[in-house]
Amino acid sequence: MPGCSWIEVDNTVYEFFMGDRSHPQSERIYSMINALNLRMKLAGYIPDTTVVSQSIDEEEKEDALSMHGEKLAVAFGLISTKAGATIRVVKNLRVCNDCHEAMKFISKIVEREIVLRDRSRFHHFSEGKCSCKDYW
Numbered sequence: 233m234p235g236c237s238w239i240e241v242d243n244t245v246y247e248f249f250m251g252d253r254s255h256p257q258s259e260r261i262y263s264m265i266n267a268l269n270l271r272m273k274l275a276g277y278i279p280d281t282t283v284v285s286q287s288i289d290e291e292e293k294e295d296a297l298s299m300h301g302e303k304l305a306v307a308f309g310l311i312s313t314k315a316g317a318t319i320r321v322v323k324n325l326r327v328c329n330d331c332h333e334a335m336k337f338i339s340k341i342v343e344r345e346i347v348l349r350d351r352s353r354f355h356h357f358s359e360g361k362c363s364c365k366d367y368w
């Protein structure tokens with residue numbers, strides 16, 4: 233089963249799959265992803281490419297990680313909601329190590345709370361920390 237993430241904005245539920253470009257605002261979403269990646273790296277984020285099983289080079293692995301559905305959903309939430317609004321995302325699978333770490337960085341650099349419900353639990357990211365205390 234492919235990973236899928238959902239976010240509700242203005243009473244409409246939006247669905248995102250890895251690498252999804254079907255959304256009408258995909259250019260803005262990917263622009264936000266690129267901006268987030270840059271800001272996260274400046275803040276000390278190092279992508280965990282060990283979660284990518286494909287035999288590709290490190291840069292391609294980092295690109296693949298940046299296209300995970302939950303990151304796309306969060307990016308869409310950031311461009312579609314008011315500053316300071318909590319972003320709520322649901323994922324059908326367990327969040328990977330890299331996305332979990334990225335959400336901590338994103339919550340800190342954009343000064344927003346992110347609630348991510350995965351298959352196992354709720355993760356409440358705020359100020360660079362997760363409510364699960366990195367145990368999930």
